[in-house]
Amino acid sequence: DGGITQSPKYLFRKEGQNVTLSCEQNLNHDAMYWYRQDPGQGLRLIYYSQIVNDFQKGDIAEGYSVSREKKESFPLTVTSAQKNPTAFYLCASKPGVGGSEAFFGQGTRLTVV
Amino acid sequence: KQEVTQIPAALSVPEGENLVLNCSFTDSAIYNLQWFRQDPGKGLTSLLLIQSSQREQTSGRLNASLDKSSGRSTLYIAASQPGDSATYLCAVNTSGTYKYIFGTGTRLKVLA
Numbered sequence: 001d002g003g004i005t006q007s008p009k010y011l012f013r014k015e016g017q018n019v020t021l022s023c024e025q026n027l028n029h030d031a032m033y034w035y036r037q038d039p040g041q042g043l044r045l046i047y048y049s050q051i052v053n054d055f056q057k058g059d060i061a062e063g064y065s066v067s068r069e070k071k072e073s074f075p076l077t078v079t080s081a082q083k084n085p086t087a088f089y090l091c092a093s094k095p096g097v098g099g100s101e102a103f104f105g106q107g108t109r110l111t112v113v
Numbered sequence: 114k115q116e117v118t119q120i121p122a123a124l125s126v127p128e129g130e131n132l133v134l135n136c137s138f139t140d141s142a143i144y145n146l147q148w149f150r151q152d153p154g155k156g157l158t159s160l161l162l163i164q165s166s167q168r169e170q171t172s173g174r175l176n177a178s179l180d181k182s183s184g185r186s187t188l189y190i191a192a193s194q195p196g197d198s199a200t201y202l203c204a205v206n207t208s209g210t211y212k213y214i215f216g217t218g219t220r221l222k223v224l225a
Contacts, residue, residue, distance in 0.1 A: 043202070090156055090157065
């Protein structure tokens, strides 16, 4: 089955630690995205990537880093510089620019303990 | 900068009622607009995708319209059911970018 897989589903981080969230897709999509969702709010764009080895900052990139070494993978690292990392993180992909449909993973809930 | 607004923020209706959710955006230069459903603690499920050249799309009891010139889209749900209870989000893909910008969503509760 084609789709987007995010792991883990739940993640706990101690203050001062870096953690990496995984996002893998087997849809052969060029573009991938990371969004953050806080309770009762919409989605805010963290980073996006149009092609392998290229990525762009979204609206709230501070404290986060990404890599795109493979077409199917777009991991997100939440660094210790992110002051309020507790949130629900969603990964998405779409075939490319233009009128194509975006597909989402099931999300990772990150909690700082 | 593209901004997307959804009204109302929350809605509670009795089962069987027809309802309309609204989405407005500030930059009409878009590739498409997509409506999603989100159940609590879950990811997003795509409901309808409307290309910039289209006026509406239908899927079952759902109908989405797009008026690009006025920066508005509506999602019409016919004969609502308790299973429709969820948060509904719209997102626009602005022309010339890969960015999808989301509204804050409408929380719908359909009462049995």
